[in-house]
Structures are given as structure tokens and as C-alpha cells.
Amino acid sequence: MVNKKTFKPKLLEAKVTKRVDVTEDLLIMWITKPDGYSFKPGQYCTIGIDGLERAYSIVSAPHENELELFVELVPPPDGMLTPEIWKLKEGDIVSIRPRAKGIFTFKPKYNKHLFVSTVTGVVPYISILRDYLYHNQTGHEFYVLFGASYQTEFTYKDEIDEISENHNEFVKFVPTVSRPKEAANSSWDGEIGRVNEIVGKYVEKFALDAENTLIYACGHPGMIEDVKEKWIPKGFKVEEERFWKED
Ligand SMILES: Cc1cc2nc3c(=O)[nH]c(=O)nc-3n(C[C@H](O)[C@H](O)[C@H](O)COP(=O)(O)OP(=O)(O)OC[C@H]3O[C@@H](n4cnc5c(N)ncnc54)[C@H](O)[C@@H]3O)c2cc1C
Missing domain, CATH: 3.40.50.80 (Nucleotide-binding domain of ferredoxin-NADP reductase (FNR) module)
Structure with a gap:
């Protein structure tokens, strides 16, 4: 039986293909979508750098080729991953968990x-x-x-x-x-x-x-x-x- 506390999913890699700095503390970043990666609109992916991971809701829709993320900088000392994200440039690699998660999705039964x-x-x-x-x-x-x-x-x-x-x-x-x-x-x-x-x-x-x-x-x-x-x-x-x- 898998021990949920110690089981860590194999991480995949995603390459930063584009970055747009919107303001000093807001950026949009596009990363490659690993083969077979699927998600529902409204779900989030989990991105990491050097083992430090955080959740990011996905801007792009599933039909798009890349994953688009919109990130706000939480300056140090509070922020941990976002200062590292701010150092990323095109071509850099981040880790991504193999599955998107979340239930904040479109509920079509309401009109x-x-x-x-x-x-x-x-x-x-x-x-x-x-x-x-x-x-x-x-x-x-x-x-x-x-x-x-x-x-x-x-x-x-x-x-x-x-x-x-x-x-x-x-x-x-x-x-x-x-x-x-x-x-x-x-x-x-x-x-x-x-x-x-x-x-x-x-x-x-x-x-x-x-x-x-x-x-x-x-x-x-x-x-x-x-x-x-x-x-x-x-x-x-x-x-x-x-x-x-x-x-
Ligand atoms: C389901 C989910 C989806 C998310 N999607 C996004 C997203 O699309 N874009 C995005 O930028 N972030 C998103 N986040 C937040 C993200 O996971 C990180 O927490 C955030 O980027 C800060 O990371 P950090 O490591 O720099 O700081 P953390 O170590 O995560 O946080 C440091 C401190 O700052 C606080 N904090 C975290 N984020 C903010 C913020 N934006 N403003 C003010 N205080 C904050 C935390 O409560 C904590 O006290 C999402 C979080 C969850 C749970």
C-alpha cells in the first residue's frame, strides 16, 4: 500500500519559453506542457525550483500548447519561491508535478x-x-x-x-x-x-x-x-x- 505521507510523485520538467513582466511584482510566464499533461479550466499546477514547490492556477485553456501562469511576487523574507521565479529567464527549467489539481472549475449546471x-x-x-x-x-x-x-x-x-x-x-x-x-x-x-x-x-x-x-x-x-x-x-x-x- 502506498503511504500517502511519504509518497512523492515523480516530477516532470517544463521549460520557460516566454516571460512578460507586467509590473515590478507581476509577471506572466509560459512553460512547456509535458507530454500527456491534462487539466480542466480552473485547475492549478504545482511548480518547483530546487525542490521548493508552490501551486499556480493555469491561465491557459487545455487546447493551448503551453501552460501560461500569472504570478505575483511576494518579496523576501516572506516569499520563498516567487523570488526564485523572478530570476527565471527563457530556456530555464522548472519542475512540475504530473497532475493538475483543484475543484475550482466551471460548474455548468448553473446558468x-x-x-x-x-x-x-x-x-x-x-x-x-x-x-x-x-x-x-x-x-x-x-x-x-x-x-x-x-x-x-x-x-x-x-x-x-x-x-x-x-x-x-x-x-x-x-x-x-x-x-x-x-x-x-x-x-x-x-x-x-x-x-x-x-x-x-x-x-x-x-x-x-x-x-x-x-x-x-x-x-x-x-x-x-x-x-x-x-x-x-x-x-x-x-x-x-x-x-x-x-x-
Ligand atoms: C490553489 C492555489 C492556486 C494559486 N495560484 C496562484 C496564481 O495563479 N498566481 C500566484 O501568484 N499565486 C498563486 N498561488 C499562491 C502561490 O502558491 C504561492 O503561495 C505564492 O506565489 C507565494 O509563494 P512564495 O513561496 O514566494 O511565498 P509563500 O512561502 O508561499 O508565502 C509567504 C507568505 O506570503 C503569503 N502570500 C502568499 N501569496 C501571497 C500573495 N499573492 N499576496 C500576499 N501574500 C501572499 C503567505 O500566506 C505567506 O504568509 C496559489 C495558491 C494556491 C493554494
Whole structure:
């Protein structure tokens, strides 16, 4: 019998094929997809450098050739793997566990999907939307609420803008900045406020009801807690993916 505590899956290798630095502490990285590697949109892979491993949700959809990851730097001394990821360049090798994991995936039995995220928390939603559109699926509605402190952090905003323009009948997109008064947001003329605090406004605006709507919350643990505290008592189901624990 396999001892679950000591069993370590054989690690595979993946090569960094491209890296784009979005800001000083946000980057997008593409790595090769090992032969036979499969995943569902919304799942995460486990990446390692020199034996240190962390989970990363996958941005790309399963039909894409490579694995795309969107990573936020947690500076040292707290962050351990991300400072190492920041040293990576094209051609470098990382380890990857052979199986993707996670249950934060598209649940098609609901026809309305309210996606709430902070910064890197948008990742699973991009994969789900890319996959949905690739397969020309129909019959569902998506409402993407995307929060960040600064507008520079809205990675994938252009992609979601384009998706919502091309599929306006079933994809609505609301990016919101939580620090509208800061100089870096002076040109921002969109929604303002923390993303968890605007959920109510858009549940009402889009007439989302508990019976037909699944709320997904991904990213900052405080945001997830608040969404659950407010919406579960109102009868909504909330799916969550926490990227880290609050101390
Ligand atoms: C299922 C899952 C999916 C994830 N997907 C992503 C993803 O797509 N992109 C991504 O960047 N990260 C993602 N993470 C977080 C990732 O696994 C690492 O924890 C993160 O990159 C920091 O790694 P680290 O080794 O540098 O720091 P850690 O040693 O992991 O963490 C150090 C400290 O920082 C806190 N922390 C971790 N991440 C953050 C953060 N983003 N902001 C503030 N504090 C943080 C931790 O609670 C801890 O106290 C995911 C985590 C999980 C569990």
C-alpha cells in the first residue's frame, strides 16, 4: 500500500519559453506542457525550483500548447519561491508535478456565473472563458468582477474587455480599483471600491438570483471571507480558491 505521507510523485520538467513582466511584482510566464499533461479550466499546477514547490492556477485553456501562469511576487523574507521565479529567464527549467489539481472549475449546471477576483485571482476565469469560447459553448452567462488597488495591475483586462465586447449578450465585465484617489489611478474612470463591496450593486444590476447563479471567489482570502459572509446567508452558493492564508 502506498503511504500517502511519504509518497512523492515523480516530477516532470517544463521549460520557460516566454516571460512578460507586467509590473515590478507581476509577471506572466509560459512553460512547456509535458507530454500527456491534462487539466480542466480552473485547475492549478504545482511548480518547483530546487525542490521548493508552490501551486499556480493555469491561465491557459487545455487546447493551448503551453501552460501560461500569472504570478505575483511576494518579496523576501516572506516569499520563498516567487523570488526564485523572478530570476527565471527563457530556456530555464522548472519542475512540475504530473497532475493538475483543484475543484475550482466551471460548474455548468448553473446558468449564471459571477466571477469575483483580486489581481492574480482572475487566472482561473481566463482559462474557463477561453475554453468556453474555444468550444463555442452557449447557454451560460458570465459576470466578471475584477478588483485591484491600481489600474496597472489589471492584467488580462484587454482580453476580458474584448471578450465582453464580442459576446456582450453573455459576458459582462466590471474592473474596479480600490484606491481611486492615488495618483497612479488618476486617469481611471471606471468602477471604484473593493471588489467584494461592489458585488451587491452588480447582483442587483444584473438581476442575479440565488437559484440560478453560482458565485466564484478567487484570490485575496479577506475578499473571499467577505463574499461568503455576505452571500451565503442570502442563499447563494459560493465556490472559493484561496491563494494564501491570512496570518
Ligand atoms: C490553489 C492555489 C492556486 C494559486 N495560484 C496562484 C496564481 O495563479 N498566481 C500566484 O501568484 N499565486 C498563486 N498561488 C499562491 C502561490 O502558491 C504561492 O503561495 C505564492 O506565489 C507565494 O509563494 P512564495 O513561496 O514566494 O511565498 P509563500 O512561502 O508561499 O508565502 C509567504 C507568505 O506570503 C503569503 N502570500 C502568499 N501569496 C501571497 C500573495 N499573492 N499576496 C500576499 N501574500 C501572499 C503567505 O500566506 C505567506 O504568509 C496559489 C495558491 C494556491 C493554494
